[in-house]
Amino acid sequence: MFSIETFFDSFGPLFWAARYTLLVSGLGIALGLVIGALICAAGLSRWTAAQRFAAIWVSFLRGVPLLVQLLLMYYLLPVIGINVPAIAAAVITVGICASAYISEIWRGAIGALPKGQSEAAIAIGMDPRNVWTRIILPQAVVLSLPALVNELILLVKASSLVSVVGILEVTRASQAHAATTFRPLEVYLAAACIYLLINLCLAGLGRYLEHRTAV
């Protein structure tokens, strides 16, 4: 029968493991923001080769399942002579995967700005660099915040897959805990609760930002 005691006892070790879930998804999104900005810039540039590279980058990373990307990176890095701990490989993979989605979010946000604004700025004699740094980017970043929070929620869920390469985050810890207690139902439900808790907090943050940034 369902043991409520085991259910609550599982929260301790799982909360401790949630550090790694937050670490992988947090660093993952940070890396994704940086690479995503570069890819977005490449996609918007006038240079055809850069555009093509950005298109292939986005299409490949959105077409290949994250689990496959993780294993690919895990086996590829040692072959090309880069020896990093599994956690670093996991963060890099999650970040690279997120960059494809983030560059699309930013492209969408920039595209959503009324064209009249930048035209007006150029008409009154602002130089193009200032149009980008003062008109387009500040608004686009604010506009993209709710979508970025949404991406972070997806990453928290996706981070469960890094358990496969041995990172002791919530999912991996719950596997270990289920194996020692022989109560998989209670332990995995507790793990689900932790993910739900993290994501409900993030969803609340997203709604707040959406409310704040709605003009």
Added chain:
Amino acid sequence: MEWSIFQQYGPMLLRGFQITVFCWLFGTIFGMILGLLIALAQRYGVKPVRWLLQAYIEIIRGTPFLVQLFVLYYGGPLIGLRLDALPAGLLGLTIYGSPYFAEIFRSAFRAVPHGQIEAARAIGMAEVSIIRRILLPLGLVSALPALVNFSIILTKETVILSIITVPELMYQVQRMSTETFRYLEANLVLALFFWALVELISRVGRRLEIRITKHLIERT
């Protein structure tokens, strides 16, 4: 790189691919049906039902698919739900997809002009035929791009089934790579294969969208 292993393991990989396609189709079709039922129940159901469904949607969307599979496959037997890997995977995919499909249908139904439904009520159409003749045809067309998009996401989620030992493509590729020690080649080919598959499905999907929504564009 050693490519002959793909020849040797060909039939096994093909079998895995068939199971992948089967899981994907099953999950998409039944997830869509369940999602449609949820969306309709949310539109017409009484308040407690709507709250329960909203909680279901939040819970499934807030937890990773992998954890849901673990609860179902490893936790299920404790409450008498004893499933083999494949049925558990199919059930898991259906449950996982349903809230996303429900949300797609819900916003598509909201996009149906209210005046049309009111007009139908005014001329005395029964609520069931309003759903059948107005809400569904109009809603489904506007939901199509999002439905195609999510079914593409589901293609990629099928690889997670390999973790609970469903013998789909990813599982077979991992088996092949542990037997031959060709981890990199195997995963590289798998990645390229999925890339091609997803590109293909999204192109077919775009064609389908254009064909089905053609009457909308011509009219305006």
